[in-house]
Amino acid sequence: MPPTIGITTSLNRTDRGDLEQRLDLRYVHAVERAGGLPLIVPMLDTPEAAEAFAAMLDGLVVTGGPAVTDGLVGALPDDIDETEPLRVASDKRLLALFLEAKRPALGICYGMQLASALRGGTIYADVERDVDGTDTHSRGRGASGHPARVHPDTHLWRLTETDTLDINTRHVQALAEPGKGLVVSATAPDGVIEAIETTDGTFMGLQFHPEAMDPPLDVVFQDLVERARTARKAKG
Secondary structure, three states: OOOEEEEOOEEEEOOOOOEEEEOOHHHHHHHHHOOOEEEEOOOOOOHHHHHHHHHOOOEEEEOOOOEOOOOEEOOOOOOOOEOOHHHHHHHHHHHHHHHHHOOOEEEEOHHHHHHHHHOOOEEEOOHHHHOOOOOOOOHHHOOOOEEEEEOOOOHHHHHHOOOEEEEOOOOOOEEEEOOOOEEEEEEOOOOOEEEEEEOOOOEEEEOOOHHHOOOOOHHHHHHHHHHHHHHHHHHO
């Protein structure tokens, strides 16, 4: 049995007002290529359901999404929406369980920002507007990929074996101050935080989208699956 990796989804409101969960298959394929068994995370209403579902998982991926509003610095611009409250509540319950127990987890874009918020971090509502000298990081505003400096002696640095990553860029928000226990592991040329992690490597957060790079940055998913496999063996 391969390690079970939960993958969260977006939550979209249809023209009829119904809510639908949706997921970019590139997340699923990345986990599968890494040797994990992808399990789609449902939107759960209660702590009891979150705990029961978390017990089925060996690792967790919290995917990209709209705005994070906890610890917000400034007002949201018109080109980014608040995340549906039901998704925020569900994601928080599950991610908090993994962070508190130091279980293997990967946060991508919104997922990275949410983890920082859970640890008391702050986030710029619009980093391009709110911080002088910041480049455009939103694809919707015309941004393209850019290099990121990987900080030495971090888990990301040891994993990628490089000082520089060429990454995609898809965000309006950016971390102002990472949450407690989270260290910066990569930055853009303008200083924008592009990756964070816990010092023990149990959580990694990426502002960019490794599943959508060309080629995908599969090594981060391979690392997650391997850590999940090790954690499962430790549980017996």
